[in-house]
Amino acid sequence: MRNSGSRALWKIVSSPEQSDLVKYLERHEPLATVVSDRLRRFPLDRRLHGGGRVHFRENCGAVYQGPGGFFAPFFSGYSPEDLHAQAALRRNFGAFLRPRTIMGAEAHVEALTALLGANPRTWVNYDLLSLSPPDYPRRMPAPRDISIVRPRPDQWRSLLQLQIAYEIEEVLLPGTRPAPEHSKTSLIDSLTCQRVLVAVCQGDVIGRVATNARGMGTDQIGGVYTVPSWRGRGIARLLMTHLLADLAREGRRASLFVKKDNTAARRLYDGLHFSFVSPYRISYYR
Structure with a gap:
């Protein structure tokens, strides 16, 4: 795992078997099911050519960034007011800031939309059930x-x-x-x-x-x-x-x-x- 500048900030996961991330996603399903699925089925690829990458902040959240968009299950530890953490996450995204889609819990999609600074063309609202x-x-x-x-x-x-x-x-x-x-x-x-x-x-x-x-x-x-x-x-x-x-x-x-x-x-x-x-x-x- 590469450190993004602070042990408390967002990091890019280098191995899909990273135990802290796996345990974290398991605890937060069903909100994290899509991220878990991508982590299990697709290779991690920092350049986003054939796979995706996962951004993880322990006890805060995880975001899957793929060639087609973002899956954004932020959780209770994420704070839009934490500007230092936001800056670290945005740096990790690199130049790939033009997604096709962002999906996840409504509040978390809105937070990631604000972080990216890009207004969507349209959106569809659902209810997640379990x-x-x-x-x-x-x-x-x-x-x-x-x-x-x-x-x-x-x-x-x-x-x-x-x-x-x-x-x-x-x-x-x-x-x-x-x-x-x-x-x-x-x-x-x-x-x-x-x-x-x-x-x-x-x-x-x-x-x-x-x-x-x-x-x-x-x-x-x-x-x-x-x-x-x-x-x-x-x-x-x-x-x-x-x-x-x-x-x-x-x-x-x-x-x-x-x-x-x-x-x-x-x-x-x-x-x-x-x-x-x-x-x-x-x-x-x-």
Whole structure:
């Protein structure tokens, strides 16, 4: 780990196995799940060519800085009034101060936005929710004509249109068009590195659910999507209970973030006993 000028200030982590950081992220999940996932899955790269770097201040916070943006789970020890610490963190960022996105708890995204001095083009507000294994609902039995399947990475072609439809409805900003090659890459990565379940009826995929970040002890769920003609029949709830049953066997916590105006999703997660953790935000810069 390289010292940034003071033992009490922000440092750039040089090893993903750095024990203080791992313990710190584990304590602060689900807010830190995305950072934990990046630390586990991607190489650390000071030049930000193929990986990211983690800025860490013990008992204060951690920020993952990647080629595409920042994941910013500041915690209780972080103070925007601590100008000395802020200066150390900004120096660590170096010349890479034009992010595509910043995501994290709303207050922490706002703090990092102020530190960078760059106003976002737009942002989307969510609520971060979580659920622990003792409160997981029972796995619902699937109707006789529906199968719950865990697809393999080589089956991506049968799922690509579902992936694109999900991105258009839940991920992309209004007026933004999907890029099929990007959708393909994202889908294959998900099938390879995440836990994905799909509901199949008479050979047609009618819904899916997946994790999109796997932390130290928490799995963040995303990609919950049901094709329009099957909505209102409990497919999303069916898939969620099967995924949560898988996570329960491993003793892992679940989290997700949901748009504030998505009333249908909120009814689903309320019914599954998810509880509120924090306002959450993704800010977009370009």
